Amino acid sequence: MLLTAEExxxxxxxxxxxxxxxxxxQVAIGESFHAGRMVPISRAHVALSNQxxxxxxxxxxxxxxxxxxxSPTVNPGFDLEYFKxxxxxxxxxxxxxxxxxxxxxxxxxxxTFDCTPYLGSNIPRFGEIVAFxxxxxxxxxxxxWGARSNRESAQSxxxxxxxxxxxEYGFLLDGNRAGDIxxxxxxxxxxxxxxxxxxxxxxxxxxxxxxxxxxxxxVSPEGLMNLGAQLNTVGAYSMFHIVGVTPEAPTxxxxxxxxxxxxxxxxxxHDLAELEKSxxxxxxxxxFALLGCPMLTISQVGDIAKLLKGRKLKVxxxxxTNSLTKELAKKMGYLNLINDSGGHLLKDTCMxxxxxxxxxxxxxxxxxxxxxxxxxxxRDINYAVMDIPxxxxxxxxxxxx
Ligand code: F3S
Numbered sequence: 313m314l315l316t317a318e319e320x321x322x323x324x325x326x327x328x329x330x331x332x333x334x335x336x337x338q339v340a341i342g343e344s345f346h347a348g349r350m351v352p353i354s355r356a357h358v359a360l361s362n363q364x365x366x367x368x369x370x371x372x373x374x375x376x377x378x379x380x381x382x383s384p385t386v387n388p389g390f391d392l393e394y395f396k397x398x399x400x401x402x403x404x405x406x407x408x409x410x411x412x413x414x415x416x417x418x419x420x421x422x423x424t425f426d427c428t429p430y431l432g433s434n435i436p437r438f439g440e441i442v443a444f445x446x447x448x449x450x451x452x453x454x455x456x457w458g459a460r461s462n463r464e465s466a467q468s469x470x471x472x473x474x475x476x477x478x479x480e481y482g483f484l485l486d487g488n489r490a491g492d493i494x495x496x497x498x499x500x501x502x503x504x505x506x507x508x509x510x511x512x513x514x515x516x517x518x519x520x521x522x523x524x525x526x527x528x529x530x531v532s533p534e535g536l537m538n539l540g541a542q543l544n545t546v547g548a549y550s551m552f553h554i555v556g557v558t559p560e561a562p563t564x565x566x567x568x569x570x571x572x573x574x575x576x577x578x579x580x581x582h583d584l585a586e587l588e589k590s591x592x593x594x595x596x597x598x599x600f601a602l603l604g605c606p607m608l609t610i611s612q613v614g615d616i617a618k619l620l621k622g623r624k625l626k627v628x629x630x631x632x633t634n635s636l637t638k639e640l641a642k643k644m645g646y647l648n649l650i651n652d653s654g655g656h657l658l659k660d661t662c663m664x665x666x667x668x669x670x671x672x673x674x675x676x677x678x679x680x681x682x683x684x685x686x687x688x689x690x691r692d693i694n695y696a697v698m699d700i701p702x703x704x705x706x707x708x709x710x711x712x713x
Pocket of ligand 1: 427604661
């Protein structure tokens with residue numbers, strides 16, 4: 313790889329041992345993808361997991377003196393103070409969360425604890441080269457904002473934040489951003505939940521960059537968030553195009569960079585109905601409800617609050633969002649409505665964290681997120697997946713009717 317004088321200095325350790333380790337990792341990644349050079353980044357997002365391996369990595373770099381040139385936003389762990397009020401937190405979990413916050417603060421991250429930075433705290437401009445990890449974040453910033461990032465891991469994104477560079481390969485290069493698969497959507501897409509189902513059609517769509525035709529121009533940010541999150545739960549997608557909606561797809565021809573599609577797939581109402589059936593195969597009592605994977609926007613939190621107004625929940629309901637949205641929900645009176653119904657609006661919290669997996673093991677809940685249901689299965693926490701109003705109603709009734 314061609315390195316600048318400064319990059320060579322980093323590799324030789326002249327900018328400190330932590331910076332050298334990060335650069336070594338990035339050069340190795342670059343070489344394995346045949347990158348010709350490194351290029352500067354202006355933003356990063358690190359999908360920290362608040363689990364042992366993640367903590368080991370960041371603490372190792374920190375101990376070696378690493379510091380972020382580009383302050384990355386970070387994924388959620390859990391809201392330690394809030395959980396301490398509502399449940400018992402094990403000492404080891406408290407320690408891990410405390411150490412995670414400390415390590416990322418000291419290495420220079422911006423502690424957003426949010427898995428949807430692309431909707432608020434970290435929005436790149438068109439063409440900007442960035443390093444984003446997190447399964448719903450990478451497709452959103454590539455596809456919707458037209459920024460350029462590979463599908464980074466938490467570790468490679470942290471290294472990029474430290475060196476301020478990424479190896480130039482993959483989705484940073486024009487040719488690799490061309491569409492591969494034409495996906496003609498003939499299904500009804502009214503409501504954001506339908507985009508969860510469309511994303512779940514990844515198996516039928518197959519590998520490559522999908523170009524969707526037939527998605528309405530007024531698709532909401534939440535619909536686009538759901539689409540990317542589920543595409544990347546069932547498969548592995550760094551970007552998609554939507555003709556007439558996303559910036560690199562003003563026309564079908566431009567989305568394919570004037571090449572022919574490698575294959576064509578049609579998604580019908582029948583496909584989505586089959587996928588939906590696989591998600592709700594249960595009627596009867598539930599133990600809890602969990603909404604917000606990815607974290608919910610203020611409009612979604614507002615919708616839930618209005619549905620809960622003047623009603624009481626029969627089972628525990630957790631609603632996950634970022635701290636800025638929780639603050640806004642307080643100002644708008646939504647937090648009071650949620651609290652009055654017995655629900656919990658949690659900030660900084662991912663559903664795949666100890667307070668959930670320790671308390672909910674063996675239980676059955678409802679969620680709006682196929683991603684949440686998929687990840688939780690391995691911990692013996694099971695879900696029926698339904699749209700948000702149906703989840704709220706089930707939590708009020710204490711059962712799926
Ligand atoms: Fe966010 Fe955790 Fe789901 S990071 S997308 S709440 S798995």
